[in-house]
Amino acid sequence: MKEINQAYEVLSNPEKRRNYDQYGSEGSFGQSASAGGFGQGESIFKDIFDTFFGRGTDYSGQENYSGSRTRTQAGDDVLIDLVLTFKESVLGVKKKISIDLEKACGACRQTGAATTSDIVDCLSCRGRGIVNTIQRTILGTIRNQVTCSQCQGSGKRIKKKCGYCGGKKFTRQKEIIELSIPRGVQPDKRLRYQGIGNDGWYGGGKGDIYVSIKVKDNPYFQRKGNDIHVSLPISFLDAILGGKLKVITLEGIDKAEIAPGTQNGD
Ligand SMILES: [Zn+2]
Ligand SMILES: [Zn+2]
Known part of the structure; x- marks a missing residue:
C-alpha cells in the first residue's frame, strides 16, 4: 500500500514524474516498477489505485456480500405527475388515483424461490458471495476479492423460481390511493406522501410517493403569488x-x- 501511494504520488505530480522519467528513480518504488519507463504505466496505477480507493470497486460494498439479501430495506420511491384545475389548486382537493405499485411477493417471502429447498449455494463462489481474483501488475501480484457476479454476492442460486413472482420477489399491482392536495399548492411544486409507495425488502417499509403538480390554465383567473387576478x-x-x-x-x-x-x- 505504501509503495502504491508513493508511485501514485509521483505519477500524479508532473514535476516528480518528469524527474522519474529522466533519472529513473524516485526513492523506493517496487523492484519491478523501476525496471522501465512509465509510458502506459499510469493507467495501470490508476486501476490499482481505484481498486483500493473507490470508483466502482466492490470494496465499499461490503454489505453486498453474502447474506445481504435478507437485509430489510425500504421500498423505492415513486414519482407521478398530477394535473389539477385552477380551482383545485387554490381550494385544495382529495384525488383518487390508480397507480402501479411493487408488492412484496408473499408466496416466496421475497426469496424468489418456489420452495426453500430450491435455494442452494452458488456454484462459482461456493456460497461465499465473493471470489478471489489475481491481478499481475508491474508492482507484483495483487490478490483481490470481488463480489461474485453469478449470484451478485448473495452466495445463493435458485433452482426453481417462485411461480407467483417469477423469481422477481415483487409483483406489480394496481392500487387506488387517495391523495390530499393542500390548499394553495403552487404549480411545479413536488409533494411528498410518506410510506405509501412501493413495498420494501423483507418488511423494510414502503417507499414514498412524490407528486409533481401541474396546474391547468384558466380562462378567467390568473395566479400571482397568493393573489388571484380576474x-x-x-x-x-x-x-x-x-x-x-x-x-x-x-x-x-x-x-x-x-x-x-x-x-x-x-
Ligand atoms: Zn456466487
Ligand atoms: Zn415470489
Whole structure:
C-alpha cells in the first residue's frame, strides 16, 4: 500500500514524474516498477489505485456480500405527475388515483424461490458471495476479492423460481390511493406522501410517493403569488360613475365595488 501511494504520488505530480522519467528513480518504488519507463504505466496505477480507493470497486460494498439479501430495506420511491384545475389548486382537493405499485411477493417471502429447498449455494463462489481474483501488475501480484457476479454476492442460486413472482420477489399491482392536495399548492411544486409507495425488502417499509403538480390554465383567473387576478370588462359609464358589478370568483358570482373614475387595468 505504501509503495502504491508513493508511485501514485509521483505519477500524479508532473514535476516528480518528469524527474522519474529522466533519472529513473524516485526513492523506493517496487523492484519491478523501476525496471522501465512509465509510458502506459499510469493507467495501470490508476486501476490499482481505484481498486483500493473507490470508483466502482466492490470494496465499499461490503454489505453486498453474502447474506445481504435478507437485509430489510425500504421500498423505492415513486414519482407521478398530477394535473389539477385552477380551482383545485387554490381550494385544495382529495384525488383518487390508480397507480402501479411493487408488492412484496408473499408466496416466496421475497426469496424468489418456489420452495426453500430450491435455494442452494452458488456454484462459482461456493456460497461465499465473493471470489478471489489475481491481478499481475508491474508492482507484483495483487490478490483481490470481488463480489461474485453469478449470484451478485448473495452466495445463493435458485433452482426453481417462485411461480407467483417469477423469481422477481415483487409483483406489480394496481392500487387506488387517495391523495390530499393542500390548499394553495403552487404549480411545479413536488409533494411528498410518506410510506405509501412501493413495498420494501423483507418488511423494510414502503417507499414514498412524490407528486409533481401541474396546474391547468384558466380562462378567467390568473395566479400571482397568493393573489388571484380576474379581468372584468366594464362599460365606459361604469368606469366614470362607479357602481356595484357582478364578478366571477372561484366560489361563484359575487358583487364587486367599482370606484368612480376607475382606469383601465386598475
Ligand atoms: Zn456466487
Ligand atoms: Zn415470489
